Amino acid sequence: MERLVGMQAPHFKMEAVEGNGDTFTSVDLYDYKGKWLVLFFYPLDFTFVCPTEISGISRRIAEFKDLKAEVVGVSIDSVHSHKAWINSSPENGGLGKINYPLASDITKEVSRNYGVLLEQNGIALRGLFIIDPKGVVKYSVIHDLNVGRSVDETLRVLQALQSGGLCPIDWQPGEAQL
Numbered sequence: 001m002e003r004l005v006g007m008q009a010p011h012f013k014m015e016a017v018e019g020n021g022d023t024f025t026s027v028d029l030y031d032y033k034g035k036w037l038v039l040f041f042y043p044l045d046f047t048f049v050c051p052t053e054i055s056g057i058s059r060r061i062a063e064f065k066d067l068k069a070e071v072v073g074v075s076i077d078s079v080h081s082h083k084a085w086i087n088s089s090p091e092n093g094g095l096g097k098i099n100y101p102l103a104s105d106i107t108k109e110v111s112r113n114y115g116v117l118l119e120q121n122g123i124a125l126r127g128l129f130i131i132d133p134k135g136v137v138k139y140s141v142i143h144d145l146n147v148g149r150s151v152d153e154t155l156r157v158l159q160a161l162q163s164g165g166l167c168p169i170d171w172q173p174g175e176a177q178l
Contacts, residue, residue, distance in 0.1 A: 004129065004137040009039075010113035014105055016072070017079045019058065019098035021086035024079055027072050027103050029135065036069035036162070037131040038154060041105075041116045041124040043145050045077040045085040051095050053126075053148045054102075060151050061099035067158055069130075071100040076111060076123055079104045116142055130158055 004010070013028040029037075040057075042050040054073055057064075064071055075082075082102040088094020103110075105124070111117035116127035128149055130139040138161050141149070160167040165177035 003140075004115065005140055007137055009037075009129065009131045009135050009137050010110070012103075012105075012110045012113070014074065014103040014110060015079045016101040016103040017082040017086065018101050019086065021083055021097060024083075025101060027101055029131075032070055032131070033135060034133045036067065036133060036158065038064060038069055038071045038128065038158065039074065039114075039131060040071075040126075040128040040149070041074045041111055041114065042126060043123040044075055045081045045095075046093060049146065049148045050075075051090065054095060054098060055090075056148075056151050057154075058098040058100065060155070063155055064158075067155070067162060069158055072103055073100065074103045074105050074110060074124070076105050076108055078106050128154060130154075130161060132161070 009029060011029050013026060016025050016027045018025055042053060057071060061071065082104060085095045086097060090096050105111050108117055111124040114127060114129065116124040118125060125142050125145060126149060127142040129137055132138050139157050159173045160171055168178055
């Protein structure tokens with residue numbers, strides 16, 4: 001698999017369910033032209049680590065919106081599974097309402113194109129990609145199934161990318177750049 005950072009993001013068009021759990025829709029990379037996009041992959045609905053990430057990002061969606069960024073979550077589950085998960089309460093193993101769509105990569109093509117598919121398991125690793133308004137992948141992180149991602153770090157990297165400057169280690173908005 002070749003690197004994606006610095007390259008045009010692989011095109012995708014997937015069926016999705018809105019975070020309200022009621023509305024089916026579709027997401028297409030072209031829909032995000034002119035916007036920043038945080039596209040993240042997670043292994044499966046109705047699991048243990050995934051809802052912590054999905055809910056954590058949802059709670060902070062206003063911060064992403066303030067940065068002119070949209071968020072889309074993706075797994076290999078069907079839109080019907082996504083809908084059932086959103087419409088189930090967290091107390092009953094569900095997700096509850098969220099503030100962005102969950103897309104269905106049921107064919108596994110998008111996961112494969114983004115280099116996160118575990119072929120032998122048929123699920124995606126935890127992969128997160130920040131795509132700029134021109135459709136170029138500017139950041140990617142892919143890691144093991146057992147460890148959730150950091151919303152703070154995702155927002156920090158998004159702000160660093162948007163700053164246009166050289167940002168040293170642990171740079172925070174408002175700090176000097178190189």
